[in-house]
Amino acid sequence: xxxxxxxxxxxxxxxxxxxxxxxxxxxxxxxxxxxxxxxxxxxxxxxxxxxxxxxxxxxxxxxxxxxxxxxxxxxxxxxxxxxxxxxxxxxxxxxxxxxxxxxxxxxxxxxxxxxxxxxxxxxxxxxxxxxxxxxxxxxxxxxxxxxxxxxxxxxxxxxxxxxxxxxxxxxxxxxxxxxxxxxxxxxxxxxxxxxxxxxxxxxxxxxxxxxxxxxxxxxxxxxxxxxxxxxxxxxxxxxxxxxxxxxxxxxxxxxxxxxxxxxxxxxxxxxxxxxxxxxxxxxxxxxxxxxxxxxxxxxxxxxxxxxxxxxxxxxxxxxxxxxxxxxxxxxxxxxxxxxxxxxxxxxxxxxxxxxxxxxxxxx
Amino acid sequence: xxxxxxxxxxxxxxxxxxxxxxxxxxxxxxxxxxxxxxxxxxxxxxxxxxxxxxxxxxxxxxxxxxxxxxxxxxxxxxxxxxxxxxxxxxxxxxxxxxxxxxxxxxxxxxxxxxxxxxxxxxxxxxxxxxxxxxxxxxxxxxxxxxxxxxxxxxxxxxxxxxxxxxxxxxxxxxxxxxxxxxxxxxxxxxxxxxxxxxxxxxxxxxxxxxxxxxxxxxxxxxxxxxxxxxxxxxxxxxxxxxxxxxxxxxxxxxxxxxxxxxxxxxxxxxxxxxxxxxxxxxxxxxxxxxxxxxxxxxxxxxxxxxx
Numbered sequence: 001x002x003x004x005x006x007x008x009x010x011x012x013x014x015x016x017x018x019x020x021x022x023x024x025x026x027x028x029x030x031x032x033x034x035x036x037x038x039x040x041x042x043x044x045x046x047x048x049x050x051x052x053x054x055x056x057x058x059x060x061x062x063x064x065x066x067x068x069x070x071x072x073x074x075x076x077x078x079x080x081x082x083x084x085x086x087x088x089x090x091x092x093x094x095x096x097x098x099x100x101x102x103x104x105x106x107x108x109x110x111x112x113x114x115x116x117x118x119x120x121x122x123x124x125x126x127x128x129x130x131x132x133x134x135x136x137x138x139x140x141x142x143x144x145x146x147x148x149x150x151x152x153x154x155x156x157x158x159x160x161x162x163x164x165x166x167x168x169x170x171x172x173x174x175x176x177x178x179x180x181x182x183x184x185x186x187x188x189x190x191x192x193x194x195x196x197x198x199x200x201x202x203x204x205x206x207x208x209x210x211x212x213x214x215x216x217x218x219x220x221x222x223x224x225x226x227x228x229x230x231x232x233x234x235x236x237x238x239x240x241x242x243x244x245x246x247x248x249x250x251x252x253x254x255x256x257x258x259x260x261x262x263x264x265x266x267x268x269x270x271x272x273x274x275x276x277x278x279x280x281x282x283x284x285x286x287x288x289x290x291x292x293x294x295x296x297x298x299x300x301x302x303x304x305x306x307x308x309x310x311x312x313x314x315x316x317x318x319x320x321x322x323x324x325x326x327x328x329x330x331x332x333x334x335x336x337x338x339x340x341x342x343x344x345x346x347x348x349x350x351x352x353x354x355x356x357x358x359x360x361x362x363x
Numbered sequence: 364x365x366x367x368x369x370x371x372x373x374x375x376x377x378x379x380x381x382x383x384x385x386x387x388x389x390x391x392x393x394x395x396x397x398x399x400x401x402x403x404x405x406x407x408x409x410x411x412x413x414x415x416x417x418x419x420x421x422x423x424x425x426x427x428x429x430x431x432x433x434x435x436x437x438x439x440x441x442x443x444x445x446x447x448x449x450x451x452x453x454x455x456x457x458x459x460x461x462x463x464x465x466x467x468x469x470x471x472x473x474x475x476x477x478x479x480x481x482x483x484x485x486x487x488x489x490x491x492x493x494x495x496x497x498x499x500x501x502x503x504x505x506x507x508x509x510x511x512x513x514x515x516x517x518x519x520x521x522x523x524x525x526x527x528x529x530x531x532x533x534x535x536x537x538x539x540x541x542x543x544x545x546x547x548x549x550x551x552x553x554x555x556x557x558x559x560x561x562x563x564x565x566x567x568x569x570x571x572x573x574x575x576x577x578x579x580x581x582x583x584x585x586x587x588x589x590x591x592x593x594x595x596x597x598x599x600x601x602x603x604x605x606x607x608x609x610x611x612x613x614x615x616x617x618x619x620x621x622x623x624x625x626x627x628x629x630x631x632x633x634x635x636x637x638x639x640x641x642x643x644x645x646x647x648x649x650x651x652x653x654x655x656x657x658x659x660x661x662x663x664x665x666x667x668x669x670x
Contacts, residue, residue, distance in 0.1 A: 034670025175545035179655040221586035221654035323652030
């Protein structure tokens with residue numbers, strides 16, 4: 001058993017310990033808060049126009065009171081290439097009542113990784129503050145920089161955020177889809193390929209017609225163009241030539257005329273630019289520039305190599321990819337109908353004409 | 364409300380506490396936040412990657428609590444840690460593709476046909492059954508002996524990867540790239556690439572990693588890929604999307620569409636992170652009607668620490 005003087009000493013020491021503990025409890029900070037730190041700059045990347053120097057504003061909200069003259073340290077990691085500086089127009093704002101900047105960096109303590117300063121006014125709790133500093137970041141540094149704040153006052157606020165330089169947090173995804181293009185002349189039912197269109201035996205009392213379909217498919221992102229060109233007017237081995245129909249004038253039995261009586265462009269199969277579904281239609285050309293042959297308004301003469309302005313003119317086109325439904329499809333293919341009518345003076349003979357279509361993808 | 368009070372006490376100084384109080388001291392120009400009398404310790408130990416502040420000779424340390432208070436005793440308990448967050452991403456580098464012939468989850472190794480493109484410190488990604496249903500694992504290389512690479516730990520789905528892969532579609536890639544090149548497309552094969560993350564932070568409430576794109580996967584604003592909408596990118600259909608792989612990933616197990624109008628959280632944790640990683644796989648399949656062209660998209664990753 002310890003002697004009484006030892007007991008008294010232990011009692012005194014215990015009292016001192018408790019007293020000092022209470023004192024410590026009273027004097028040490030009651031708040032140590034993690035805060036949300038946000039960063040902003042003018043461009044989001046290194047300001048190459050300023051030698052790679054980047055002015056970054058760090059913002060957060062105080063979780064307690066920052067006493068006047070209490071310190072704040074900003075740390076950037078990894079270190080930048082030179083000493084951190086004040087922004088060209090130094091800016092900060094913490095105390096709402098402050099006039100001008102209420103924080104001052106201690107210039108002598110600024111390094112390439114840390115910058116320390118003091119609050120020149122007391123900052124109230126829950127104050128949204130911001131502080132600008134200039135970081136000399138290498139213009140070629142593809143790096144994610146951590147910028148952290150740590151206050152050393154009665155409130156220990158701390159936090160960090162990332163500053164992404166030159167796409168260090170970005171991935172570029174790429175792929176190539178090769179080009180495809182197909183074209184076939186099909187019968188009017190779209191059940192088989194064909195390269196004939198027989199008008200049959202012509203009569204002065206009727207209009208004779210024949211039809212075929214154009215099946216076009218391409219993954220060209222800008223669609224396709226097609227042109228039509230005949231080798232000559234409809235003729236009987238060069239001996240006689242059938243009169244071409246006048247543009248936009250209807251065929252009439254007993255009136256000699258030959259040409260395209262109807263053109264019905266595909267109403268589906270073209271990729272919609274809004275939905276990406278193949279629900280759009282092709283376009284019949286005509287109008288401006290093709291005043292003598294307007295395929296968008298029936299009827300139309302078949303342009304020939306000797307037809308001047310009508311030489312190899314545009315026929316139907318689309319401005320995005322084309323994917324017709326599986327054959328047979330009467331909506332996703334373009335129907336072309338040729339017609340002829342004769343009068344009593346039309347010379348006898350076997351009339352023919354070769355029509356050539358060319359389809360070009362717009363890749 | 365429970366309040367937390369932080370007290371910095373040195374165990375060695377306990378016997379002196381009846382004559383020395385341990386508390387912050389201030390003057391006009393200086394402030395000492397905490398102090399103690401100790402027998403040792405060092406405040407400035409550093410290495411390339413770490414900084415150590417240590418204290419020895421303490422007694423009576425630990426945490427005591429009551430209904431309203433919590434007291435932590437010990438010198439370093441008052442030493443507020445410098446907050447930090449480090450974050451990096453890296454993407455599959457196709458040029459470093461090497462077939463892998465063996466994999467060990469427990470042993471943290473992968474054996475490749477050639478390790479010439481790899482170095483200690485690189486990240487390696489392992490892909491089994493390369494394609495839309497592939498399995499992946501990610502690790503940081505700590506040793507290379509011959510063709511055997513050892514990593515610090517495997518992330519992703521390492522427990523599913525075969526010890527001895529069976530096919531000719533099993534590869535390793537260096538994961539330090541910034542571009543995911545899906546290459547020339549055909550309708551018969553789906554293509555993939557992936558990005559790994561790596562995050563370290565002492566934020567006590569963890570972190571969040573989000574992704575957002577700069578637009579559709581596109582040739583132009585009017586020519587773009589159809590985003591996956593049925594949960595799976597399927598061969599022969601025009602679809603584009605991503606899949607998150609890893610225990611810290613969000614929305615794993617199905618393919619999702621990226622967005623340019625909003626962020627998508629792909630990884631998060633509610634506690635400190637020590638080299639937390641996931642893999643984000645990009646998946647693409649084309650249809651015959653898919654418009655030709657060179658498609659591109661930029662995906663931005665943002666990491667936020669929750670202090």
